[in-house]
Amino acid sequence: MTEVDTATWAARFDMLSDPNRLEILLAMHRTPDICVSDLAEAVGRTENAVSQALRVLRRQGWVRSVRVGRTVNYQLDEGTVHDLLHWIGARRS
Known part of the structure; x- marks a missing residue:
């Protein structure tokens, strides 16, 4: 039997339990490489508020930032979270 890392899974589900963070993750899934202002408008x-949530998600290793000129874009950076978003029905536009 494979051991399940319950602490890691509990932390993932805790992050997903916040509706604001979940909406941000779903918006990022639909529109990869999105900047904060567009993300704020989308949700x-x-x-x-979006920047604060992104800081938490970045610390957790779920999102990453990429500088493009003067703009900072964000994208999902954690495969398991991406898979979980698909599992709950998230689709790309």
């Missing part, structure tokens, strides 16, 4: 939140 109907302030840029500050």
Whole structure:
């Protein structure tokens, strides 16, 4: 029998349990390489609120930032989270 890392899975589900973070992840899944202002508009939140959520998600290793000129874009950076988003029905546009 394979051991399940319950602490890691509990942390993943805890991150997904916040509706704001989940909406941000879903928006990032639909539109990879999205900047904070576009992401904030997509989820109907302030840029500050989205930036705070992105900091948490980045610390967790779920998203990464990529600088493109003067803009910083964000994308999913964790395969398991990507798979979980597909499992709950997320699709790319």
